[in-house]
Amino acid sequence: xxxxxxxxxxxxxxxxxxxxxxxxxxxxxxxxxxxxxxxxxxxxxxxxxxxxxxxxxxxxxxxxxxxxxxxxxxxxxxxxxxxxxxxxxxxxxxxxxxxxxxxxxxxxxxxxxxx
Amino acid sequence: xxxxxxxxxxxxxxxxxxxxxxxxxxxxxxxxxxxxxxxxxxxxxxxxxxxxxxxxxxxxxxxxxxxxxxxxxxxxxxxxxxxxxxxxxxxxxxxxxxxxxxxxxxxxxxxxxxx
Numbered sequence: 644x645x646x647x648x649x650x651x652x653x654x655x656x657x658x659x660x661x662x663x664x665x666x667x668x669x670x671x672x673x674x675x676x677x678x679x680x681x682x683x684x685x686x687x688x689x690x691x692x693x694x695x696x697x698x699x700x701x702x703x704x705x706x707x708x709x710x711x712x713x714x715x716x717x718x719x720x721x722x723x724x725x726x727x728x729x730x731x732x733x734x735x736x737x738x739x740x741x742x743x744x745x746x747x748x749x750x751x752x753x754x755x756x757x758x
Numbered sequence: 759x760x761x762x763x764x765x766x767x768x769x770x771x772x773x774x775x776x777x778x779x780x781x782x783x784x785x786x787x788x789x790x791x792x793x794x795x796x797x798x799x800x801x802x803x804x805x806x807x808x809x810x811x812x813x814x815x816x817x818x819x820x821x822x823x824x825x826x827x828x829x830x831x832x833x834x835x836x837x838x839x840x841x842x843x844x845x846x847x848x849x850x851x852x853x854x855x856x857x858x859x860x861x862x863x864x865x866x867x868x869x870x871x872x873x
Contacts, residue, residue: 674859676861676862678864683846683869684866684867685864685865685866685867686848686850686864688861688862688863688864691859691860691861693859731801744814745803745814745816746803746850746862748801750800751800751801
């Protein structure tokens, strides 16, 4: 069974600081996604990482994927209050050979950026 | 607006009752996925349909069922409701059947409260 672990689960940081959220997963996969969720809202797609070594950046967020280590990181640079939200990583893997894929989510990291 | 439409947004019902949640995928997407989000279980995959056919099942209870219609909209039926079924139910869509090379697009969710 695929397990996806995020850490930390809760993160409070000061504006202007940098930090990294980690996402570890237990079985081989070459597709990883990062989502943002504001309280009571939908999941907004941030990054789609499809290969080993993939790195994507959007504004103050940068995501990377190391499939050999089964690790993805979401790096936050110079945090601002608007980044406060819950961030989820999700791993996509085949559940039946040659057939469907299933998206398994981590527990989420609740980020609070303090002024 | 993500392009994935879910109705209703909120639903309050009593234990033992049956409800139907509806999802219209983004235009051009053939796959529909249902997820349940609760505080204790996190985001759990329930079921996937592709072009009218069931493709994958996750942690879906026997009291729950779903279908995808010829116009590609999907309905999730929840019966014999229990207090523990209270959760946010998300629908997501993607173009293909094997997973989102371009990611998955989530709807705004239906918040179900069972009293």
